[in-house]
Amino acid sequence: MSRLIVISNRVSVPKAAGAAGAQGGLAVALNSALREHRGIWFGWSGQEVEEFTGHLDMQRNQGVTTATIDLEPQDIEEYYNGYANRTLWPLFHYRIDLTEYDRNFGEGYERVNARFADSVRPLIEPDDLVWVHDYHLLPLGSLLRAKGVKNRMGLFLHTPWPPTRLLVSLPFHERLVESMLAYNVIGFQTEEWLNSFLHYLEKEMGLPIGEDGHVEYQGRKILCKAFPIGIDFKEFTEGANSDEAKEAHDKLKASVRGRKMLIGVDRLDYSKGLGERFESFGRFLADNPEQASQVVLLQIAPPSRGDVASYQQIREDLERKTGHINGAYADVAFVPIRYVNRGYPRRQLAGFYRAAEVGLVTPLRDGMNLVAKEYIAAQDPEDPGVLILSQFAGSALQLKDALQVNPHSIEHVSETIKLALAMPLEERRRRHEALYDSVRDTDVVYWREEFVRALFGEEATPDTRESLQIDQTA
Missing domain, CATH: 3.40.50.2000 (Glycogen Phosphorylase B;)
Known part of the structure; x- marks a missing residue:
């Protein structure tokens, strides 16, 4: 059975239900999937160190394995506070008036994504499915491809995707979107955000859009689809x-x-x-x-x-x-x-x-x-x-x-x-x-199963799809 490698900016360590500060429905759903598939959740620890060493902190809590790295203060300022939250977040929420464009932010964003790729690459085995989350890590898939990762990889964006006329205000927007096409599946919350992304691919990159939501790019077939997320009902x-x-x-x-x-x-x-x-x-x-x-x-x-x-x-x-x-x-x-x-x-x-x-x-x-x-x-x-x-x-x-x-x-x-x-x-x-x-x-379990089923791809057999079904009591 394939393992599931979840990658996100931050990692949610499982906590007791109802506890103060307990994780939300998304974390509960992903933790359940990771337990079922012997998976790993990789990301930033939330801690900073004076010098990045690439040290991986591996832990196992309530049946879930987590792997985290620490970041330098400059990383946090440029990648997280900068490009993620002062450039992409306002732009993706249509607040171009609050969007800050700073070359150092962009360089920090690319540097930290490269550090994520370097650190997580040794953890990925040939049959693993890789599921990357959100705007912090849009180019991660292309960086992993450059390191020889041939696994099926998916990206899910939890934020809106802006209209083309707003996105083109982002310096090097072409390079950012092109890097996203390294994934096999790109998921959005709604049809509106999906259509905005497809409009960009068609108008700015000249890519034909298939009726089934597939896009072909450099010999790869990418599924772009809306997967509305729900709560852990x-x-x-x-x-x-x-x-x-x-x-x-x-x-x-x-x-x-x-x-x-x-x-x-x-x-x-x-x-x-x-x-x-x-x-x-x-x-x-x-x-x-x-x-x-x-x-x-x-x-x-x-x-x-x-x-x-x-x-x-x-x-x-x-x-x-x-x-x-x-x-x-x-x-x-x-x-x-x-x-x-x-x-x-x-x-x-x-x-x-x-x-x-x-x-x-x-x-x-x-x-x-x-x-x-x-x-x-x-x-x-x-x-x-x-x-x-x-x-x-x-x-x-x-x-x-x-x-x-x-x-x-x-x-x-x-x-x-x-x-x-x-x-x-x-x-x-x-x-x-x-x-x-x-x-x-349409709860979070439905969302999770729909996305990972798509991540298995058209070549997945009924047996492999059946192996993906999650025990909802896990």
């Missing part, structure tokens, strides 16, 4: 019914004292539209004074990428807006916005989701957004909350029964909040049932 719903989730639910419900609650859970990132969300909630309070003291917004926003100036600015902006709205509508026993800069264990989050009458998921641009799916999975089917979802989230294509909004329109979001809070129970149940079925049927 089984694990999350079990957690939502746990004592820990119930305690979190009851504590939060008691604290709002009969008021209705909206909830947002997002990393502190400009792609999430948090400033626009706060302004929309402020408009709702202004337009509906009779409800201004009866509705609470709980926004959980753990900080991220604090070394990047634009993220520091986001935090300052949100703190200012929170103070302005609370100053206008709070009294001695009540504040309308509870703004929390910390994370919570998944089971507690599930309890928070169930306590909220409205889930407010309004990113300006997202690859998928699994918070929307978690909110649906956590609801009481007898008395479910309402999901308000940005039309620019990748999950909007699957979650059509959510109340979809344009997050740039403050008035539209404000009016939709009012509609959600007043929605009759029968309509809430009908919408939730359809959303719940979608989240359940």
